[in-house]
Amino acid sequence: MLEVRNLTKIYDGGVLALDNVSFSVEQGEFLAVIGLSGSGKSTLLRCINRLVEPTEGQILWNGVDITAASQDELLRIRRKIGMVFQHFNLVTRSKVITNVLAGRLGYVNTGRSMVNRFPKSDIDMALKQMDRVDITDQAYKRADELSGGQQQRVGIARAMVQEPEMILADEPVASLDPVLAHSIMQHLDQINKEDGATVLCSLHFLDLVHQYADRAIALNDGLLMFDGAPEAIDDEKFKEIYGKEAERVG
Amino acid sequence: MKKQRSLFKSIGLGLGILLVLVVYAYGFQVTQVDFAETSSEVRLTQLSRILRALAHPDIIEFEQEETIAKTPIYLPCPEGGLELPEVDTSEPYLVTDVACAESKENVIVEGYHLPSGSKGPIHFLTASGANLQLGNFVVAGDGTFRESVRMPTRQPVAEAQYIRATARVPVGAPMLTDTAIVTWDKIVETVFLALLATTFGTLLAIPISFLAARNLMSEIKYSLTSVALTILGWPLGIGLGLLLTRWLAMLSEKLSANSLLTAVSMVIIPLLAYALFRWILPLLGQKQPGVFVRISRLFVYLLIAASGIIFLQLLAQSALTVGQALIEPLGPLGFLGGFIAQLGDVLNISLPVVVALAGGAVVGSPMSALGQRISDRYAARFVKIINIVLSAAAGALLFILIGAAINWFYQINDLYKVLLIPGGVGALLGILLAVRTDPKDLMPLGSTIYMITRTILNAIRSVEPLIMVIVFAVWVGIGPFAGVLALGLHTIAALAKLYSEQVESIMPGPLEAVQATGANRLQTIVFAVVPQIVPPYISFTMYRWDINVRMSTIIGFAGGGGIGFLLMQNINLLNYRAASTQMLAIAVVVASMDYISSSLRKRLV
Incomplete structure (x- = not known):
């Protein structure tokens, strides 16, 4: 259970990115976050694992206040939250398997990980998760030799080896073509259904929201505009979320 | 309106041009530009003499066969006629057109029966036995030469003096001159000077570059309690570390007095440490260790650390002894023994520094964590009181340390001025900071x-x-080691800056992704930063290597060893042919190192 209470973020320079946002997510739910570019979706997701430090408000996850966690506690919270990015954010010069194993960093001994020595069980787990997203063949290639869709699957495998209880996906399919987009969304769906991880996924296309999400929230200019089932987004709601000139495209 | 503005503009432009002219005129005056000097005859003869010498680098020489011919000449003509000896025309001989001459008079010298193709100098041999070179000659195919030479200015001498021609023919294989051999020795020294300076500089610049990268450092923020405890903890830890090494050094000195004991303890100590480590291993996994476990764990850690230090001290000592003992028997490879001994010395010198820094970290970082915990857990008012006390102490300590450094330079040696005033000011500033800021x-x-x-x-x-x-x-001391240290220090500073700028320009995405997995700061650096900076680091290191090769060739001018010292000596002695050899060597080395590094760079990056 994730509870966001009165979350506000003001960046240095006075930009108000999130304005008193409150919502909650059940464990195992697939929540879509929609809204225009710049509406605060990325900031919201990054506040949850405190890659961005919230200005005000609380984020309670299974009863623990993430916003009040000390540095050490935060590392232990983060290792249970996988994150998937729009631009994949792989270390392109490293091997695929190294990128995936990076997901284990929160669990392994610092000294051993410095010299790239991971326990056998971790390597097995990495290979297993890579098999689930079908990139085992690429394990020992450099990450920048892979295509976009493959790179995003590496990103998902990296999140999966964290044995996450929650996945934060920041527009995971925005840089991919529609066919690849569906395959990536299916992988996220798989983590959600098979592993029982909560998924918070920001999306641009409403058909993807309809197809994969249990529930959707919408942001506009940092304000929470909508919280409910995807089917409840009718034309009126749509215009409220995306502005009056917006047209639905698929 | 428009016209007026353009008028102002042209006046401004005119003034601007005038100003530029004045600047350059003054520049000519200050730098004493004098183009007439470049075409003055005296200067030109000197210049051409030097340039010709430079064009003849002193690299190869031949064994030479000399044929000497001489003829008497009177300077000036004696009163009462002169007596000329019979010339033996079967041997090489010289003839002059006059038998006597005045100072500065031109005399024609002809030589016969000389080896054809030979050449050499024509000398005037004074009555006192000095040689004055009058000119040079080249013998034609028929074994003769004819040269006009000018008599030197001499005091009048009654008896005959001589004109001598030394005809030289190269025989046998070419040989390297002494200059060439010395130059080779020194150029090798130069290249290794650059190599060592680059290596030391790079090794130290890498960690420092992380400290100088804004994007990594700006995230490091701690509460005032934590910062104050860190400032107090580090010097304490450094002091304890130094004390510990000194104490252990006494122990290992006693051990190393006996070589058998040294060998035995160098085997036993690692085994002991390993056994301790195995024994402690199960305790490490405990989630909630009790007080007893914690204390015994700390104790074992200390024991392991101490035995490690003793081991390294013994290692350094035995490397020193073994290395020095090896120099004699190894003969020409004796430098390997010297190297081992030097490594032992380096270990000996650096061990206290490393242990002191480690001690600082060992004491400082838990204190920092403790401070963070205090400010996280307790009420703001309580934290504020603690902050005031701690930051007063930290401020005082910091300023006393600065005071001690100033005292070292200026030798004030006044307890009141170097201890009490900085301490008081530091404490006051600390209190001020703690009062003014929010405790958390x-x-x-x-x-x-x-x-x-x-x-x-x-x-x-x-x-x-x-x-x-x-x-x-x-x-x-003057020599290449001083050059290594100077170039190395400069390399650290220059590379650390270049490196840190590369760290600042890495892509933030992977950094964010690795942080999101729960990786700590060190892991983030190793997994997200290092892979991104390896290519630019290599390329900057090579760039610096090029610079260091160039610098090492002239660092000898200021006492830093290498070929520069030799070059400067030869220039000062007006020995331009030798200087030319050294310049040529520098050019060849710099160009070939440039080539090697650029082709390496292509392959690596």
Whole structure:
């Protein structure tokens, strides 16, 4: 259970990115976050694992206040939250398997990980998760030799080896073509259904929201505009979320 | 309106041009530009003499066969006629057109029966036995030459003096001259000087570059309690570390007095440490260790650390002994023994420093964590009181340390001025800081370290290695080692800056992704930063290597060893042919190192 209470973020320079946002997510739910570019979706997701430090408000996850966690506690919270990015954010010069194993960093001994020595069980787990997203063949290639869709699957495998209880996906399919987009969304769906991880996924296309999400929230200019089932987004709601000139495209 | 503005504009432009002219005119005056000097005859003859010498580098020579012919000449003509001896025309001989001459008079000298193709100098042999070179000659195919020479200005001498021609023919294979051999020795020294300076500089610049990277450091923020405890903890830990090494050094000195004992303890100590480690291993996994476990764990850690230090001290000592013992028997490979001994020395010198820093970290980082925990857990008012006390102490300590440093330079030696005043001022500033800030505010510790590092680097970088080497030559003596230290120090400063700029320009995405997995700061650096900076680091290191090769060729001008010292000597002795050899060697080395590094760079990056 994730509870966001009165979350506000003001960046240095006075930009108000999130304005008193409150919502909650059940464990195992697939929540879509929609809204225009710049509406605060990325900031919201990054506040949850405190890659961005919230200005005000609380984020309670299974009863623990993430916003009040000390540095050490935060590392232990983060290792249970996988994150998937729009631009994949792989270390392109490293091997695929190294990128995936990076997901284990929160669990392994610092000294051993410095010299790239991971326990056998971790390597097995990495290979297993890579098999689930079908990139085992690429394990020992450099990450920048892979295509976009493959790179995003590496990103998902990296999140999966964290044995996450929650996945934060920041527009995971925005840089991919529609066919690849569906395959990536299916992988996220798989983590959600098979592993029982909560998924918070920001999306641009409403058909993807309809197809994969249990529930959707919408942001506009940092304000929470909508919280409910995807089917409840009718034309009126749509215009409220995306502005009056917006047209639905698929 | 428009016209007026354009008028102003043209006046402004005119004034601007005038100003530029004045600037350049003054520049000519200050730099004493004098183009007439470039075409003055005296200067030109000197210049052509030097350029010709430079064009004949002193590299190869031949064994030479000399044929000498001489003829008497009177300077000036004696009163009462002169007596000429019979010339033996079967041997090589010289003839002059006159038998006697005045000073500065031109005389024609002809030589016969000389080896054809030979050449050499024509000398005037004075009555006192000195040789004055009058000119040179080349013998034609028929074994003769004819040269007009000018008599030197001499005091009148009654008896005959001589004109001598030395005809030389090269025989046998070409040989390297002494100059060439010395130059080779020194150029090797130069290249290794550059190599060592680059290596030392790079090794130290890498960790420092992380401290000087804004994007990594600006995130490091701790509460005031934590910062104050860190400032108090580090010097304490450094002091304890130094004490520990000194104490253990006494112990290992006793052990190393006996070589058998040394060998035995060098085997036993690692085994002991390993056994301790195995014994402690199960205790490490405990989630909630009790007090007894914690204390015994700490104790075992200390024991392991102490045995490690003793082991390294023994290792250093035995490397020193073994290395020195090896120099004699190894013969020409004796430098390997010297190397081992030097490594032992390096270990000996660096061990206390490393242990002191480690001690600082061991005491400092838990104290920092403790401070963070205090400010996280307790009420603001309580934290504020603690902050006031701690930051007063930390401020006082910091300023007393600065006071001690100033005292070292200026030798004030007044307890009141170097201890009490800085202590008081520091404590006051600390209290002020603690009172003015919110007790739970995070202090930009990382940014402060960043600023200090950058300032020091900039200060070091602004001093040329040619100047630094003067200080080092005083410290370690004139020679290549002083050059290594000076170039190395400058390399640290220059590379750390270039490196840190590369760290600042890495892509933030992977950094964010690795942080999101729960990786700590060190892991983030190793997994997200290092892979991104390897190519630029290699390329900057090579760039610096090129610079260091160039610098090492002239660092000898200021006492830093290498070929520069030789070059300067030869220039000062007006020995331009030897200087030319050295310049040629420098050109060849610099060009070939440039080529090697650029082709390596192509392959690596």
